[in-house]
Amino acid sequence: MADLHFELVTPDRLVMSDDVYMVVVPGTEGESGIMAGHAPYMTTLKNGDVSVYRTQNGQPERIAVTGGFAEVSDRGLTVLAESAEA
Structure with a gap:
C-alpha cells in the first residue's frame, strides 16, 4: 500500500512532515486510524496523543497534542x- 503523507502543524512551527504507514488521531468522537486512500474526513481533536506508525509493524511515535483539528484530503x-510535544 502507498504511504500516507502526514503533516503536523502548530501556530509556531511545522512539527512533522513525512510519508508514513498510518496515523491515529485523538478525535473528540473517538480515535481514528488514518491510512493512505482514506476517504475525505475532518474531526476536531481532544487533548491526547497522535500515534505515528512509520511502518506496518513498527512501534508508534507518540506526539502529545492539545486542541485543533485533523483533515484527510x-x-x-x-x-x-x-500545541504539540514529542
Whole structure:
C-alpha cells in the first residue's frame, strides 16, 4: 500500500512532515486510524496523543497534542494543533 503523507502543524512551527504507514488521531468522537486512500474526513481533536506508525509493524511515535483539528484530503492527513510535544 502507498504511504500516507502526514503533516503536523502548530501556530509556531511545522512539527512533522513525512510519508508514513498510518496515523491515529485523538478525535473528540473517538480515535481514528488514518491510512493512505482514506476517504475525505475532518474531526476536531481532544487533548491526547497522535500515534505515528512509520511502518506496518513498527512501534508508534507518540506526539502529545492539545486542541485543533485533523483533515484527510487527497493530499494526505494534516493535523493543525494548538500545541504539540514529542
